[in-house]
Amino acid sequence: MEGNGCPNKLCGRIALISGGAQGIGQAIAARFQREGAHVFILDCDSDRGQKAAEGLTTQEPSLPAEFLRADLREQSAILQAIAAVRKSKGRIDVLVNNAGIELERSFDRLTQQDWDRILNVNLRGAFLLTQAALPLFPDSGGAIVNVSSIHATHAFPDSVPYACSKAGMVALTRNLALELCPRHIRVNCICPGYIDTRLWEEYLRNSPNPAALAAQTTALHPLGRRGVPADVGEAALFFASEASAFITGANLVVDGGLTLRAHS
Numbered sequence: 001m002e003g004n005g006c007p008n009k010l011c012g013r014i015a016l017i018s019g020g021a022q023g024i025g026q027a028i029a030a031r032f033q034r035e036g037a038h039v040f041i042l043d044c045d046s047d048r049g050q051k052a053a054e055g056l057t058t059q060e061p062s063l064p065a066e067f068l069r070a071d072l073r074e075q076s077a078i079l080q081a082i083a084a085v086r087k088s089k090g091r092i093d094v095l096v097n098n099a100g101i102e103l104e105r106s107f108d109r110l111t112q113q114d115w116d117r118i119l120n121v122n123l124r125g126a127f128l129l130t131q132a133a134l135p136l137f138p139d140s141g142g143a144i145v146n147v148s149s150i151h152a153t154h155a156f157p158d159s160v161p162y163a164c165s166k167a168g169m170v171a172l173t174r175n176l177a178l179e180l181c182p183r184h185i186r187v188n189c190i191c192p193g194y195i196d197t198r199l200w201e202e203y204l205r206n207s208p209n210p211a212a213l214a215a216q217t218t219a220l221h222p223l224g225r226r227g228v229p230a231d232v233g234e235a236a237l238f239f240a241s242e243a244s245a246f247i248t249g250a251n252l253v254v255d256g257g258l259t260l261r262a263h264s
Ligand SMILES: NC(=O)c1ccc[n+]([C@@H]2O[C@H](COP(=O)([O-])OP(=O)(O)OC[C@H]3O[C@@H](n4cnc5c(N)ncnc54)[C@H](O)[C@@H]3O)[C@@H](O)[C@H]2O)c1
Pocket: 018, 019, 020, 021, 022, 023, 024, 025, 042, 043, 044, 045, 048, 070, 071, 072, 073, 098, 099, 100, 101, 102, 121, 125, 147, 148, 149, 150, 191, 192, 193, 194, 195, 196, 197, 198, 199
């Protein structure tokens, strides 16, 4: 651990990252491993999850990453995954609630199934995973990092269930942070803006004019570029490490200034 002769920020820590098979979660897993953490990737996508864990292990054979298959909609699968961590390492120091799904659908076309699917993965899943993981946190404490979105605070078209799930994540963060102070477990939240992940790349490739779309979306960002998963990885590392030892219940916007302007 930092201060114990190890220069890395997460040396010896056990970290569990939901949705770590790809995109932002994968970048967080890679960043944590580079700082000395033993990483568990929890995901419902076995192929990608296995590949991501193998990739990390190849990069750092002394810190083999482990994949846990679980769908966050199923409490029994979550409990099984946590039991596997208990058996393998006996504790969790850092939990990242990152897994999430989006839906673009106008309010009048939304079904109860749509609402349940988004809320059950994005918010109920984080609740269930956190509740299952908490008994494994040591008495010395730890860190929980929740991945919300700028949708929690800003309105976008056709995004009601997603926005509500992400606003719920901010409320979950603040309330849980207060409840877990006596256990020295800090709970913080990241609100990413537009981050270039696989889905964005696909969307861009399939658009009629990828160059124009890329230029147009870049121009929305006062910092002059779109976000990359590593940008969120750095923020997650900050909240997971001792660098943020006196911060809990906070919400960090990582959006290149996208939401700063009152009007354009
Ligand atoms: N990419 C962005 O622009 C952006 C912006 C703001 C917030 N976010 C949030 O960041 C998080 C990661 O987004 P991303 O772009 O990397 O997405 P992604 O689709 O690339 O990755 C999400 C991962 O979560 C997993 N997952 C989905 N449903 C699951 C379930 N039921 N159980 C277990 N795992 C499940 C997927 O298999 C996938 O590996 C999400 O919570 C998303 O809402 C993303």
